[in-house]
Amino acid sequence: MRYGIVIDLSKCVGCNSCTVACRAEHGTPAGIQYHKVRKYEVGKYPAAKMKFLPMPCMHCQDPPCLRVCATGATYQRDDGLVLIDDKKCMGCKYCVLACPYESRQLIEVIESYYSGNNPTPYEVLKQKDLKKGVVCKCDFCAARLAVGHLPACVETCPAQARDFGDIDDPGSQVSRLIAANGGTPLRIELGTKPSVYYIKG
């Protein structure tokens, strides 16, 4: 059993709904993003095109962040999720450096997303368990999974570019999509074995 996401880049329109859904789900403070959509250009003018690369945490099977963690704060569940126990994290940022996908950030301050204003009641509620001085990242919406929901980014994608499921099960929808479309993870040569696969756009 290993949870994973497949993202079809041919369907992604770069709308950042996934980023916004992630922000809303976790109430992330200003400057903290568990999910990003990176933009890049391909081709040369006049045939240049803008492309998008949505990036949640890769939840690697062999995560470099886990290997370097000195306090046991980073751990891996049997379902493949790589999580952070913020009660154990001392904020050394070693894992931030070790992650080749730049999925991790240190929470230095907890400020409202709406700069200069007090946190909204929604932010107060969502940020009540957030701690300063610890590292954070995408957790594949572990709390939503626990009650049978999909990760917020997967559920919200208006282009239906994402699928979520057990990538260890060859019969799952996510595995079939990967197999049928030749999905590959990012920087496979690093040996991190990510659980996020991309179908070429």
Next chain:
Amino acid sequence: MFRAERQQSWGWVIAIYVFLAGVGGGTFLFSFVFAVMDMYRPVARVGALIGPLLVLFGTFFLLFDLGSITKAYRLFTTASTLLTSWMARGAWILAAFIICGLAYALPSFELFNWLPWTQTSGLRQGIGIAAALLSILVVVYPGFLLGVITSIPLWNTPALPLLFFLSGLDTGIGVLAIVSLSFPASLGAAGFHLLGAAVELALILLLMIVLGAYIDIVRQSGVTASASVQLLKTPIFIGGVIILGLIVPFGLSLLSLFVSDELTIRTLGGITGTFVLVGGLLLRYSVIRAGVRISVR
């Protein structure tokens, strides 16, 4: 496709720590060797104390850089991380060195006569050997701490521990050259600066070779790494590390071999030591700041 970006997580604070670990370890190692060879006793006695104190001072910088300092105790309560994390290993190496180094150095000061092991006891010599071995690890391990980060090619090279080791020794002898200024020849420091200059010359030469090879290997290893090398082309690296930290001390050490006046030799030794220390700090800072991450795709 994506622009490679410079890491933003570690900066001056970690550079100062890595520098102090190198200087402290190097100072202790030379002091212990001099003590065993029964040479320059007053310098070796003070150096053996300064070494662990510098490393202890450095660990405060390490702690200062943490986001949640109150959880640092977990470094010593999560033994399983020792199998994989150089930060966990480093914490134990630092703690063991500081304890053993001080345990070795203190009995030679009257204030600590009450300690159960005396200056000449076998136990103290045993502790000294352990501390000397640990001091090598203290100097070298930051090279592994950075070296295992595969996402930063400038760091991810076996040359880094060697570079830090040579620089640790180089700065260690530099500290002893400065310390010995307070001990005139009559107190047993005669000839120290001449030996110091010779050791310094050999170390700087080795450092130049390793640093040159390091940059050359990194430059040829890929786009990201060569971007790092470009970032090394700063006044801090070229002016501070190469000119002030290597070329000037090399010239001064060479000069002191041909001078016969004791006062001039000592002065040159002190100035060389200061330049070497500045170069050692700027070397750590330059390497840490020029760490460019591989692109995510």
